[in-house]
Amino acid sequence: MSRSPFNLNLNPYVTKVQQHSDIIRTHLTDGSPDTAGLINLSRPIIVDLGCGAGNFLRDYALSAPEIDFFGFELRYKRLVKGALKFKKHHLANVRLIQARAENIALWFPPASIREVYINFPDPWPKKRHLKHRLITTDFLVRLRGLLEEKGQFVFKTDHRDYFDLAKTLIDECGVFDVIGYTEDLHNSPLDEQNIPTEFELLFKSKGYPVYYIKTKVR
Ligand SMILES: C[S@@+](CC[C@H](N)C(=O)[O-])C[C@H]1O[C@@H](n2cnc3c(N)ncnc32)[C@H](O)[C@@H]1O
Incomplete structure (x- = not known):
């Protein structure tokens, strides 16, 4: 990684969030997000707003594979921790949205x-x-x-x-x-x-x- 004094990308979790783009979708502005392929309206949907590092989503999703779970969270490190947990448990029914919870109506x-x-x-x-x-x-x-x-x-x-x-x-x-x-x-x-x-x-x-x-x- 570049150590240039001009490298302002100081939070290592910014890159790590990008590495988990199969689980985490980022949209930090108030405009319309790209929701393509994210939401399947034929399945029930449960949303956790401000989900932190994802323990609640992990435990709920493990007990309900027939439901799709979405967590909104802003902090990079917590998103990465969540994504790693879901991958460890092979959970295909959880996605994280890096966006303001206030903007939930832009997504669903x-x-x-x-x-x-x-x-x-x-x-x-x-x-x-x-x-x-x-x-x-x-x-x-x-x-x-x-x-x-x-x-x-x-x-x-x-x-x-x-x-x-x-x-x-x-x-x-x-x-x-x-x-x-x-x-x-x-x-x-x-x-x-x-x-x-x-x-x-x-x-x-x-x-x-x-x-x-x-x-x-x-
Ligand atoms: C006190 S923590 C609780 C985390 C988790 N729900 C729990 O109970 O362990 C609140 C979380 O909400 C996130 N958060 C705060 N404001 C938010 C917002 N506007 N949109 C999405 N997440 C937000 C924070 O980054 C933080 O991880």
Whole structure:
């Protein structure tokens, strides 16, 4: 690799993402992405927004080969780690999309997705950063439009304030019914169906409660 001082490609994972282009599709602008060959509308679709290094997708996809899984993630290293996991398990039903989760509607047609998961999104706790939070009324309404008639949206977080806000927005937006709710997932019967994520296991090991809400389209 060139060590020229003019080589601005400092993150080695940029090249590694390109080496996994069979799994990872990159589109970091707000224009229309190339979705050719990516989405098969004859199969069910499940989407994980902000999927990190892909543990949740790996475990879910292993249990459901008849479903196609898509993870949105921005960070190069996490995408590469995810791709390596899927390859290790010979998973042909998972793809990663390096794009902003906010732009999900550029990738999927209306009423095409069975389930959307947002697991431990960045909480943006500072007041001046609240505008960066993924879950807004606008976003929820857009999500509802992408979900199938019986589609579900599930949200998990360790962040009480973000959880309360999301619950309020879900109630107010009027497009989802809550079908599962707990303020302590790991001590709830809902944990039996739960697939833990990387961040979730970290918070669990520290004894933090996990807040969980499951909804279906109204
Ligand atoms: C706190 S981590 C949680 C990762 C994983 N869901 C988990 O539970 O272990 C949040 C992830 O969302 C990604 N992320 C943040 N903003 C995003 C956005 N606008 N679009 C897609 N991914 C995003 C981050 O890079 C990070 O990997």
